Amino acid sequence: MKYAITAATGNFGQTAVKELLNLTNNDDDIIAIVRNTDKAKDLLPDEIEIRQGNYADEASMEAALQGVDRLLFISSQPGAEVARVVQHQNVVKALTAAKVNFVAYTSFPNAQASTSALASDHKLTEDAIKQSNVAHSFIRNNWYIENEMGLIQNGVANHTVSYWASNNAGWALEREFAAAAAKVLTLSNPKEVYEFAGPARSYAELGTAIKQATGNDFAVHQVSAQEYQSELESTGLDKDTAALFSSFQAPINDGSLNEDTTDLPDVLGHDLTSLPVAIKEIINRK
């Protein structure tokens, strides 16, 4: 079997490559499709094949996907010169032309029904994959705990931890989402949709977990979105960056990330890392 993983130089992709190496045997080939092959050679294990492919260049993706049976298609980053949805449509056209048998695409919680601004690229990509008639799984990832680095760093420094969003998110470690995505690629009968998430938790609960992980006893309090942005600006961030960071809590506040699912531990075959232990792991990373 020939497996391929796109965006393999990213945090998610690097973990997925290593997990896939553990899940497969010597008869299988693993191909990393990356836009920068030198970077990939530095970051990825020697035994995998590295091919160049940029989502913005459909022909490069079609060439990179030749002979691939099963593909983990990791979503791109927004804000590039070529719109993310166009990049994704290029990948879908390329994998269809290259006759890839199966694609697992990293999507957004409840992508088809979600009203979150972040969901729209993912909904359109899911639609394009469905229209391609290629067998597929949509791996709808909830929120990486790593997104909350700012709050975690405040807790480590024993400073007040503020947040503005009400409602819950299904936080889990990025490596847990990535390991499960790699596993889906190897399943003989994968589901069409996986809603991957940790248990739904509020920011107040996350704050308590940061206290447990650090042993510090700082205040955790909810402020308005405007006060939160002002607090970020007072740390030296410019207005636009502060607004961007503050906006990351919007999909939590509007309920887009509040879901009840056990797909993630079910696919992994074990319980998820608890929030305090996961936060300790993040703090101890180099």
Ligand SMILES: NC(=O)c1ccc[n+]([C@@H]2O[C@H](COP(=O)([O-])OP(=O)(O)OC[C@H]3O[C@@H](n4cnc5c(N)ncnc54)[C@H](OP(=O)(O)O)[C@@H]3O)[C@@H](O)[C@H]2O)c1
């Ligand atoms: N659910 C969540 O909480 C959450 C949070 C953050 C991100 N995400 C999504 O998850 C994805 C993976 O996360 P991550 O942590 O691995 O992100 P990351 O570490 O920032 O890596 C992004 C990857 O995308 C690649 N890439 C960007 N533009 C590309 C293009 N035009 N063609 C080919 N590859 C391209 C990058 O390649 P280079 O190494 O060449 O730059 C890199 O490998 C993100 O791209 C984003 O869509 C989800």
